[in-house]
Structures are given as structure tokens and as C-alpha cells.
Amino acid sequence: MRRLLLPLLLALCAVSVPAAAQDTTAAVRPADVIRLNVWRQPEMTGEFPIGPDGTILHPLLSEVRVVGRTRDQVREQLRQVLLRYENDPQFVFDYLYRVGVTGEVRLPNLYTLPPETTIAQAVAAAGGVAEFGRLEVVRLMRGGTETILDLRDPSPEVAEMRIRSGDQIRITRRGAGWRDFLGLGASLIAAVASVVGAVAVIQGS
Incomplete structure (x- = not known):
């Protein structure tokens, strides 16, 4: 049997x-x-x-x-x-096919994937987009030429685009938003407070 x-x-x-x-x-x-x-x-x-x-x-x-x-x-x-x-x-x-998926993904690495894999599936194989990744600006380097893809685009030209050997797929990072700005501001305030505190201790002694 x-x-x-x-x-x-x-x-x-x-x-x-x-x-x-x-x-x-x-x-x-x-x-x-x-x-x-x-x-x-x-x-x-x-x-x-x-x-x-x-x-x-x-x-x-x-x-x-x-x-x-x-x-x-x-x-x-x-x-x-x-x-x-x-x-x-x-x-x-x-x-x-040997394909690189880098940038703002959870598991950036070189992957070996079947030829029928789409670009979006390759990104998913790398753990998906990280917190600050931009699906609307995906850089595809293929044969020495860079193409910008919007993986949110449902059109067949994008949604069904398959990988090729040697592709390099890079998910870009979103620019500084309010969260980043506030985080930077908080860091600066904390740094200034530390300096002021240190000066006060020196003057007090």
C-alpha cells in the first residue's frame, strides 16, 4: 500500500x-x-x-x-x-528563489521562496510590516532598477506581482510623526532637567 x-x-x-x-x-x-x-x-x-x-x-x-x-x-x-x-x-x-526582505519588517533576512510567491507574500514571510513600516512606499530593487510599489493597491499589477530571483524588497519607515516628536521632546526635557539638577547640586555644595 x-x-x-x-x-x-x-x-x-x-x-x-x-x-x-x-x-x-x-x-x-x-x-x-x-x-x-x-x-x-x-x-x-x-x-x-x-x-x-x-x-x-x-x-x-x-x-x-x-x-x-x-x-x-x-x-x-x-x-x-x-x-x-x-x-x-x-x-x-x-x-x-533567493530574495532579500529588509527595512521595517519584523524578520529582515534572505529568504528562499517559490516562484509563485507575490511581493506581498514575501513581506509576510518576513513577519509582516513593523510598527513604523510604510506599505505604500515599498522599494523593489530588481535587475539594477528600483521601483516604488504601493502594496495597498488592489490592482492585479501590484497585488499579483511575483518575486524574481535576486529581488531586494525594502519596506521604508514612516517620517517623524507626533509620537516621535513628543518622544523627542520628552527626552530633551528630561536631559535639561538632569543638567539643571546637577548644576543646583554643584552650586549647593
Whole structure:
């Protein structure tokens, strides 16, 4: 029974991958990740980074070149390697893009995310916007070009915009408001009071 369930699960995974992730070409780059699931081959199942030369950083899969190849080409390369260990290899794979999310988010970091992830979902993966973050001014650095996005905009062009490999998403900080102004004023008053108190003690002595 177990032998029948796992191939079925692999087949369902292959069918359920979103259309955006099924493009014949994928702009993967070194430092991105390939996620591979091979039936009955646990040593080849997992998430493996793509090396500087564009191949998979795995001792048994190092000849598989990913960067600059279509999905069909990568699939055929994987099949040829797996044929050495299995007569009829059954496997599925997908890519994870390396994306930076920084600025006013709760968990700024580099993330590996599936290609179908939207910009808003990438921000959510970083814990969401912090207290002083501005969803209306999100800086997207892509391919050397900076674009300002308003993630409150419900239009499909913004709401459905997907990440690309190497994206840098930065949530900007709101300018000084009344809370910041009052906080600064309170700090200044406290500092002046401390100085005045110190002077009075010196004069009294």
C-alpha cells in the first residue's frame, strides 16, 4: 500500500504546481535552490543550493546544470542521472528563489521562496510590516532598477506581482510623526532637567 501511495503523491505534486512555476524557462541564478523529491532515493531528496557554476551542489547531482536551462532540459538531466540508480525514476522538482526582505519588517533576512510567491507574500514571510513600516512606499530593487510599489493597491499589477530571483524588497519607515516628536521632546526635557539638577547640586555644595 505504501509503495502505491508515494508515487501517487509525487504525481499529485506535479499536477498541483502553479502555472507560473511550470514555465518552460525559469530565471534561476547561483545561490537559488532546487527542491527535489525522488521516490525511494532519500539521499537525493531535499533542497540543494545552486553553485556559482550553475550546477546543483550535491555530490551525486553535480553534473546537472540548472542556470540557463529550461525546465525540460533540467528534468531530462535529472532523469539521466537517476537512471543509474533506478530503472524508472519518479521525481518532481521545483525552484526556490533567493530574495532579500529588509527595512521595517519584523524578520529582515534572505529568504528562499517559490516562484509563485507575490511581493506581498514575501513581506509576510518576513513577519509582516513593523510598527513604523510604510506599505505604500515599498522599494523593489530588481535587475539594477528600483521601483516604488504601493502594496495597498488592489490592482492585479501590484497585488499579483511575483518575486524574481535576486529581488531586494525594502519596506521604508514612516517620517517623524507626533509620537516621535513628543518622544523627542520628552527626552530633551528630561536631559535639561538632569543638567539643571546637577548644576543646583554643584552650586549647593
